[in-house]
Every structure is written in C-alpha cells, then in structure tokens.
Amino acid sequence: QKEVEQDPGPLSVPEGAIVSLNCTYSNSAFQYFMWYRQYSRKGPELLMYTYSSGNKEDGRFTAQVDKSSKYISLFIRDSQPSDSATYLCAMSYSGSARQLTFGSGTQLTVLP
C-alpha cells in the first residue's frame, strides 16, 4: 500500500464548478501538507501549504486537512479553464523537503 493515495482522474468539470481534489495517507506522523499544480510540460509549482489540521484559504483555493481521517482536500471555487493541470499532493512529518512524499497526481480539465 502506498503511503499517499491520490485518485489519478482524469476529472473534467464545466467552467465555474467547484472542484474537490483529495488525498489519503497512512502515516499518522505526517504534519506538513502541500498541494502542487503542474501544467503540461512544466515542473510542479507550490499552490498551498498547511501545517497540521484545519483549513487554509487563498483566493479561490481552500486546503483542508483532517488528520483524524488521514485525508486532505483541495477545493477550487469558480473553476477556470486556466486551472486545467495536474494537482499533486505532498506531505512530510518533519517539514524538511528531503522527506516529502508525493501523491501520483490528479489530472483536471476545466471545460469552457
């Protein structure tokens, strides 16, 4: 069993929809949680970073962590075609980039 599981999709939604992207994990020691966005033929870029449980909001994006369920989510409100990308979750127990464990990514397409 992988330490981090992520539904690969692909996921297609109409423009303006609310998108929910999710990861589950098995290592209860994980405390630092990240979401990366990766456009086609580009490297991943950090989108959201949260520590421990709770919610964090940045514009149209909300990251949610539920440590009791070992489940993290990324919500995208009012989705735009420019949000079409692969979304990778990542997590670590130490905050060190050396110990990051990545999900396999969910491919999202937002249709105009």
Add this chain to the structure above:
Amino acid sequence: DVKVTQSSRYLVKRTGEKVFLECVQDMDHENMFWYRQDPGLGLRLIYFSYDVKMKEKGDIPEGYSVSREKKERFSLILESASTNQTSMYLCASSGTGDTPYFGPGTRLTVT
C-alpha cells in the same frame, strides 16, 4: 523569483550511453534534489544534496549518480542508460525549511 533551470527539455539517448542532466538554481539554496516522475507513481526522489560535494541517496538511487561541485549546480548522471530510465526528470532546490522549487523537467527517452 526562484529560478531553477534544466539543460534540456527533451533528450533521446541509446541504451548504454552515459547521460548527463544539468540543473542550475539562482537563489543560493543549500538543498538540491533530483526526482523522476512516472505515470501512476508520482515523484520519486533519486538523490538529494544539502551542500557542495555532499549528497544523500533518495528512494531510488540505483543506476544513477550525482555531482555537486558548485552550490548552484547539481548534475544527475546515468552511467549506462537503460530503457527503464525513460522518464521525466525534475530538478528542485530549496532553502532550509522551505518547500522545493522545481525546474521545468527533462523528458528523457532511452531507446
């Protein structure tokens, strides 16, 4: 803005060739990383360097070596390329306690 550049976007090499992938970062970061990205497997760490000439094996170091002679430059070497090393290779750098910043990637095909 942090900039991580990789020497090639696309490479095609033959089995048995020695392959060099170069990465340069311009933010004076201590840490540099090489990952490979494969469908369904996500990003897997090959090697990590925390200082000049210092390196640490990641999760999948077999068949690879690295070199870091200058702080800004980190090279990945495939001593004898094999078809199972066909992949997307991503370089990243980070400061202490920071999350990694990624380069654009090199798509390597070994035939």
